[in-house]
Amino acid sequence: MTDQPIRRALLSVSDKTGLVDLGRFLAGHGVEILSTGGSAKLLAEQGVPVREVADYTGFPEMMDGRVKTLHPKVHGGLLGLRDKHADAMKQHDIGAIDLLVVNLYPFEETVAKGAGFDECIENIDIGGPAMIRSAAKNHKYVTVVVDAGDYKAVIDDMTAHGGATSEATRRRLAAKAYARTASYDSAISGWFAGQLGDTFPERLTIAGTLQQTLRYGENPHQQAAFYVTGDTRPGVASARQLQGKELSYNNLNDTDAAFEAVAEFDPAESPAVVIVKHANPCGVAIAGSMAEAYRRALACDPVSAFGGIIALNNTLDGETAAEIAKIFTEVIIAPDATDQAREIIAGKKNLRLLLTGGLPDPAAPGMTVKSVAGGYLLQNRDNGRVFRDGLKVVTKRAPTEQELTDLLFAFRVCKHVKSNTIVYAKDGATVGVGAGQMSRVDSARIAARKAQDVAEAEGLAEPRTRGSVVASDAFFPFADGLLAAAEAGATAVIQPGGSMRDQEVIDAADAAGLAMVLTGMRHFRH
Structure with a gap:
């Protein structure tokens, strides 16, 4: 030609x-x-x-x-x-x-x-x-x-x-x-x-517009790019980046995970902070102020939080920005930020600050797509939520009001942690997170071990898991996972139920003096 x-x-x-x-x-x-x-x-x-x-x-x-x-x-x-x-x-x-x-x-x-x-x-x-x-x-x-x-x-x-x-x-x-x-x-x-209400049409078409060619993918030898679909859901695709170097593939993935998790907590009820590392929350907390929520989330696992992603469910203020600036952080994502907060974060030239203008609705419908060899797996977004009136008490002892509040908090966090998942929580904050293990008992022990490490590092008399509650994203197949949680100091348990050995697990909870509620809904996340 x-x-x-x-x-x-x-x-x-x-x-x-x-x-x-x-x-x-x-x-x-x-x-x-x-x-x-x-x-x-x-x-x-x-x-x-x-x-x-x-x-x-x-x-x-x-x-x-x-x-x-x-x-x-x-x-x-x-x-x-x-x-x-x-x-x-x-x-x-x-x-x-x-x-x-x-x-x-x-x-x-x-x-x-x-x-x-x-x-x-x-x-x-x-x-x-x-x-x-x-x-x-x-x-x-x-x-x-x-x-x-x-x-x-x-x-x-x-x-x-x-x-x-x-x-x-x-x-x-x-x-x-x-x-x-x-x-x-x-x-x-x-x-x-x-x-037409056709959730899964005979032919699937997926389209996007190139937003950014990335430096590399999950690893330097992989090429990567970021495409946007035009969906108006607030998040990394629609966020405005105020400062910091270009977002990487892993930054985008982790920031999305963090922001979707923090959106579970209504800002009208309380400030919330989620800290994510490698797509898993390593600290989540709600509190009377954003700064306090951040401090309590960080306390769960300050080692893992280093180089992490921080998501807020409301405006980033100066006090919170000053606290975050004390350690190395990759990304902050929030609906907005005050002038004072922007000025403080500006002193960290490599720290990315993303503002979204709002929160995604965790209950909104949507689809997720995952590629496999020769095809795609398509499913509804996990927008399921559990509330008090949906819980079933199955033990002799019912949870106290504070335990019930923490159980619901912990189960909401569970939804955003890779399976198998165990989350310990106390007073509106995670105190131990066990993620992505092949057995649930290992997740329970790893989360407890992390809490013990934090206690030793901070000179605490006992780990914060003492007097906590524990959430499991799916049923306990055996009583060993529940007993490991009891050994860590948990006093109440929330789990979906549905195991052939549910009664064995319930009996173990009764013997240990634990309160346990079933949700009937699980939150596998792979």
């Missing part, structure tokens, strides 16, 4: 950003400009010579604009091979269209603003994708542009090549064009499936 001169262009855009400047450049290079509707009107008003597509095709725009570019003179001009189809093009008076500039009806934006069914349907573009696909297929001769951000690249390319575009530019833009139509169709099919 060689450079291809641009002699005729068709410009038909919904987003008219940069259109006039592009039109003026093309006209200045002797390019005949075809256009439609509002695009043609704007160009004409700005003194850019333009010809209406309806005039060019001899067929009027009709059906409220639904039919305007679906015509052989348009698609023939885009699809015709300049050598092989020259006779047919001449016979039917089809002129070559060398440049197509189209961006699509704002379907995604229409859905995002909560428009009704009929309005969403009317914002499904038909002619635009058809032209884009025609032009992209024939990129040997045709340059196709679907993003106003590429106008400058086309202008520069034409300037460098005497009014023509290069093969490299046309191929790159064709690939981008097909990606755009694919993502557009994906958005439509996903919306339609939602309208």
Whole structure:
């Protein structure tokens, strides 16, 4: 392939950003400009010579604009091979269209603003994708542009090549064009499936827009990138980064885990802080102030918190910022931050501060996707929550009011810790977290051991697990895990139940004087 001169262009855009400047450049290079509707009107008003597509095709725009570019003179001009189809093009008076500039009806934006069914349907573009696909297929001769951000690249390319575009530019833009139509169709099919209540459609389409090419993936030898879907859920994808170096793959993953966990705690009820390390909470607390919540979360496992991610459920204030600044932290994510807090954090130039403007709703529906060899696993987001009226007391002793409050807190934390999970909590703070072990008894012992280490380091008379409650993300298959928790000093237990040996576990709890409640809901997290 060689450079291809641009002699005729068709410009038909919904987003008219940069259109006039592009039109003026093309006209200045002797390019005949075809256009439609509002695009043609704007160009004409700005003194850019333009010809209406309806005039060019001899067929009027009709059906409220639904039919305007679906015509052989348009698609023939885009699809015709300049050598092989020259006779047919001449016979039917089809002129070559060398440049197509189209961006699509704002379907995604229409859905995002909560428009009704009929309005969403009317914002499904038909002619635009058809032209884009025609032009992209024939990129040997045709340059196709679907993003106003590429106008400058086309202008520069034409300037460098005497009014023509290069093969490299046309191929790159064709690939981008097909990606755009694919993502557009994906958005439509996903919306339609939602309208029909079809949770798992026969064909799954996943689309995203590149937000950032990352330095590397989980490890330096892995390449990685961050794509966003346009979902309005507050979090790492929508957050504004105020300072700090570029986020890494692991930073993004851990920050998402931290923010989703802290959202479990309503800021109207109490400030909450979650500290995450390697996707697992290593400290969670609620308190009367954000600074106190941070101090109590840090106390759970200050060793693991070093280099961690900190999530807050409300505004980062100066006192809390000063406390956080005392140790090395990778990322802070919060709905907002005071001027004083921003000034303090600014003194830590590598510390990333992300502000989201709000919290995600932990009860909202959604989907999670995981890749496996040859496919994807798709499931509903774990938006299950347990409340007091859903608990079943199964031991002779019922939990006290304080135990009950801490049990619910601990079980809410459990939901965000990798399985097998054991969480000890006391007075609204985690005091031991055991994550990701192959056996539940190991998780119970590791969490207790960590609490013992903290006690020894701080010179405490006993570990904070003494007098705590314990939560398990799934049932105890044997009594050994529960007994390990009792040895650590737990006085009450919350777990889903459902084991063949539930009675054996209940009997062990009674023998140890523990109170135990069942939730009927588990929170595996792999």
